[in-house]
Amino acid sequence: MIVVTGATGNVGRPLVELLAAAGEEVTAVSRRPAGVLPAGVAHRAGDLADVDGLKELFEGAEAVYLLVAGLGEELRPDAVVAAAVACGVRRIVLQSSQLAGTRPESVSHAVLRAFESAVRGSGLDWTVLRPAGFASNAYLWAEGVRSARAVAAPFADVALPVVDPADIAAVAAAALRDPAHRGRTYVLTGPAPVSPREQVRALADALGAPVEFVAQSAGEARARLVRFLPEEAVDGMLSVMGAPYEEEQRVSPDMERVLGRAARPFSSWAERNAPAFA
Numbered sequence: 596m597i598v599v600t601g602a603t604g605n606v607g608r609p610l611v612e613l614l615a616a617a618g619e620e621v622t623a624v625s626r627r628p629a630g631v632l633p634a635g636v637a638h639r640a641g642d643l644a645d646v647d648g649l650k651e652l653f654e655g656a657e658a659v660y661l662l663v664a665g666l667g668e669e670l671r672p673d674a675v676v677a678a679a680v681a682c683g684v685r686r687i688v689l690q691s692s693q694l695a696g697t698r699p700e701s702v703s704h705a706v707l708r709a710f711e712s713a714v715r716g717s718g719l720d721w722t723v724l725r726p727a728g729f730a731s732n733a734y735l736w737a738e739g740v741r742s743a744r745a746v747a748a749p750f751a752d753v754a755l756p757v758v759d760p761a762d763i764a765a766v767a768a769a770a771l772r773d774p775a776h777r778g779r780t781y782v783l784t785g786p787a788p789v790s791p792r793e794q795v796r797a798l799a800d801a802l803g804a805p806v807e808f809v810a811q812s813a814g815e816a817r818a819r820l821v822r823f824l825p826e827e828a829v830d831g832m833l834s835v836m837g838a839p840y841e842e843e844q845r846v847s848p849d850m851e852r853v854l855g856r857a858a859r860p861f862s863s864w865a866e867r868n869a870p871a872f873a
Contacts, residue, residue: 596620596622596655596656597614597620597621597622597657597658597659597771597772598621598622598624598652598658598659598660599611599614599621599622599659599660599662600624600643600652601625601660601662601664601690602623602625602629602638603623603625603627603628603629604664605729605731605760606760606763606764607623607625607660607662607764609760609761609764609765610660610764610767611623611632611633611636613764613765613768614768614771614772615632615636616633619772621633621635621636622636622637622639623636623637623639624638624639624640624641625638625640626640626642626664627640639651639652643663643670643675644669646671646678649675649678649679650678650681650682653678653679653682653684655682655683656682656683657685657686658685658686658688658772659679659684659686660690660767660771661687661688661689661690663707663710670706670710672709672710673709675710675713676710676714676717679717679719680717680718680719684719685720686719686721686722686774687714687717687719687720688722688723688767689711689722689723690724690763690767691704691708691710691725692707692725693726693727693782693783693784693843694835695707695708695711696725696780697840697842698831698834698835702827703828703830703831704831720774720777720778721777721778722778722779722780722781723779723781724766724767724770724780724781725780725781725782726758726783726784727755727756727782727783727784727785728757728832728836729757729759729760729763730759730760730785730861730865731760731864732757733794733798733861733864733865734868734871736748736795736872737871737872740798740802743807744805744806744807745806745809746791746795746806746807746808747809747810747811747815748791748795748808748809748810748811748816749810749812749813749816749833749837750790750791750813750836750837751790751791751792753790753791753837753839754788754789754790754793755788755789755790755835755839755843756784756785756786756788756844756845756846757789757794758784758785758858759785759858759861759863761859761864762783762785762854762858765854766781766849766854769853770853776853781847781849781850781852781853783847783850783858784846784847784858785846785858785859785860786857786859787846789861791836796808797862797865798865800862800865801862801869802872816833817829817830820833
């Protein structure tokens, strides 16, 4: 059995679908109701912060996909991994972040670095995924596109190789099922850097309607984002968006190495998710 935590999210949901389609026994774990799941997939309500409840979630699992929501400040990485070991789990695939490697001083990614250390020292087979920024972060623009056919965003022409969550799920499925990926750390990016202005253009093409790009200052963006995201997360996000390191702008070959194909471009994500902006 494979346990997928964060099973209702942008990566977790397609991962559950891929594993189920491959004939795996899957348990989907999430804090909130999962909605419609593939036939045969069990759902359990659970939270990684509830260490005492992890035995019930992990019991009988051969592999676990660990996804940490938000900053994960309330989590105890060593205790979470120890619970998996105690339950006889043999393989852990951890969804971390590219920034855990490129920005080791980042407060917002301290918990992910601790999880990486715990997983690597667990004695289990492990794989660490370090995705770049998600294409699905563009959902933040959906309300403005629907109501005014406009997007306000900072750093209009700073390009980053954002990654499609469905591609992360595909790599995760491979790592969970194939021991050839044990002991590997994969940096997952899109196929090319794409700027916010170019992303808005791709959304407009997908909608078949013009969408105005409105340049926003970093301060204006921060004031909006801190209304629903932790300040540390916002500051980390803006620092990467505005002044990315060379490594953060580079396209990683790991996606193609694992999947045997190139990563999907942002335009593909926009076409599949255009109804959310209509």
